[in-house]
Amino acid sequence: MTTYWRPLPQVGPARPDNAPTLAGGWAWFTHVEVLERGQAPQVEPVEALPGDWRARLTAPRPALMGPGWDRPxxxxxxxxxxxxxxxxxxxxxxxxxxxxxxxxxxxxxxxxxxxxxxxxxxxxxxxxxxxxxxxxxxxxxxxxxxxxxxxxxxxxxxxxxxxxxxxxxxxxxxxxxxxxxxxxxxxxxxxxxxxxxxxxxxxxxxxxxxxxxxxxxxxxxxxxxxxxxxxxxxxxxxxxxxxxxxxxxxxxxxxxxxxxxxxxxxxxxxxxxxxxxxxxxxxxxxxxxxxxxxxxxxxxxxxxxxxxxxxxxxxxxxxxxxxxxxxxxxxxxxxxxxx
Missing domain, CATH: 3.20.20.20 (Dihydropteroate synthase-like)
Structure with missing residues (x-):
């Protein structure tokens, strides 16, 4: 069964040291929601993220046509x-x-x-x-x-x-x-x-x-x-x-x-x-x-x-x-x- 990991984003100054940045942007997250078909969602700390999902969720996105992604x-x-x-x-x-x-x-x-x-x-x-x-x-x-x-x-x-x-x-x-x-x-x-x-x-x-x-x-x-x-x-x-x-x-x-x-x-x-x-x-x-x-x-x-x-x-x-x-x-x- 495929497992999906959804970040639970937050913004603002109360950011813990262990909170990764979401996609190199303005939001960060300390927990993720674990999703599987037919199963109730579960919330886990960010440390539970598999390495491939963590890389995709946190890697800064390249700028396109000029402006970067520091804001929407x-x-x-x-x-x-x-x-x-x-x-x-x-x-x-x-x-x-x-x-x-x-x-x-x-x-x-x-x-x-x-x-x-x-x-x-x-x-x-x-x-x-x-x-x-x-x-x-x-x-x-x-x-x-x-x-x-x-x-x-x-x-x-x-x-x-x-x-x-x-x-x-x-x-x-x-x-x-x-x-x-x-x-x-x-x-x-x-x-x-x-x-x-x-x-x-x-x-x-x-x-x-x-x-x-x-x-x-x-x-x-x-x-x-x-x-x-x-x-x-x-x-x-x-x-x-x-x-x-x-x-x-x-x-x-x-x-x-x-x-x-x-x-x-x-x-x-x-x-x-x-x-x-x-x-x-x-x-x-x-x-x-x-x-x-x-x-x-x-x-x-x-x-x-x-x-x-x-x-x-x-x-x-x-x-x-x-x-x-x-x-x-x-x-x-x-x-x-x-x-």
Whole structure:
């Protein structure tokens, strides 16, 4: 039976001498939760960690595209689709999207640009149409203060986006949609985010089921990381995303968020994109889109407390302000050069 070891992260000044740093970041831990399929979780002191798990959980993650991992990093969402679930296509016009990207640059560390909606029930967008949406925006923001990520499942779109100035690929299919994506990313030598999804957008919310959602997704992402490495993509360039809302019920989402620190055991930076998702509205009663901003910020802070390195968000200024105060209150640190 496979045993999984989840760190129980803490932040703040009361750090014992024996507490290792989680992934070289801002959190530390003295205990781990031992997880096995069909068994009740057990808590053990950090000394019980096997050597391979300890190495993966504590090794500093290499910096990607500039900033390191001394604090949570924000990925600003810039959807340039007419049918986005979160903003109703407000950025569908290129000039509007470029202006929005420039405005969010003060609050985020990178900007994720997508031209195909992956909301439940969304249709697949042809390559030419997706490129027509994203390329003008990428060209308009390239060379700005923040690196750009292309959110796409398609190698043709990714190739054109990288040529236009994008510096990272965010593939919600984890290289499983387009057989050419792995070779493209390997050749380009850019960072890659592998996200879990059960099924495609058309059917993923029909009736998602798991034996153990947390451990199933951990194993699935581990296999996709191995597949990416086999294709020539260095693990040091890979991020992992458990895919909140992609083929998950509300209970599945909460199970993942409650123990998201397990994914540090993959040895890669962890990215979470829960912003404005349906479960936030279900729990809070907030309507779709911007009314879910406070709930989205709350989830982002909960992820930061578990050492999640990248938070993919719509409400960039609100999340940046909340993180700044969270860091000041819990760690006594802040960016003193901010206006």
């Amino acid at each position: 990093r924000l990925m600003g969402i810039l959807n340039v689709t007419p049918d986005s679930f979160s903003d109703g296509g407000v950025h569908a016009e290129a000039e509007v999207a470029i202006a929005a990207g420039r405005a969010m640059a003060d609050d985020v560390d990178l900007i994720d640009i997508g031209g195909e909606s992956t909301r439940p029930g969304a249709r697949e967008v042809p390559v030419e149409e997706e490129m027509a949406r994203v390329l003008p925006v990428i060209r308009g923001l390239a060379g700005g203060p923040r690196p750009l990520s292309i959110d796409t499942r398609k190698a043709g779109v990714a190739r054109a986006a990288l040529g236009a100035g994008a510096a990272m690929v965010n593939d919600v299919s984890a290289l499983s949609f387009d057989a050419g994506m792995a070779a493209l990313v390997a050749e380009a030598g850019v960072p890659l985010c592998l996200m879990h999804a059960q099924g495609g957008p058309e059917t993923m919310q029909d009736d998602p089921r798991y034996d153990d959602v947390l451990l199933d997704i951990f194993d699935w992402l581990a296999a996709r990381v191995s597949a990416a490495e086999a294709a020539g993509i260095d693990r040091e360039r890979i991020l992992v995303d458990p895919g909140i809302g992609f083929g998950k019920t509300l209970a599945h989402n909460l199970a993942l968020l409650g123990r998201v620190s397990l994914f540090h055991g993959l040895g890669c930076p962890v990215l979470v994109g829960a912003s404005r998702k349906r479960f936030i509205g279900t729990i809070s009663g907030a309507g779709g889109g911007r009314p879910r901003a406070p709930g989205s910020v709350a989830v982002a802070l909960a992820c930061a407390a578990q050492g999640v390195q990248v938070l993919r968000v719509h409400d960039t200024s609100e999340t940046a302000q909340a993180l700044a105060l969270w860091r000041a209150a819990t760690q006594g640190s802040w960016d003193e050069d901010r206006p």
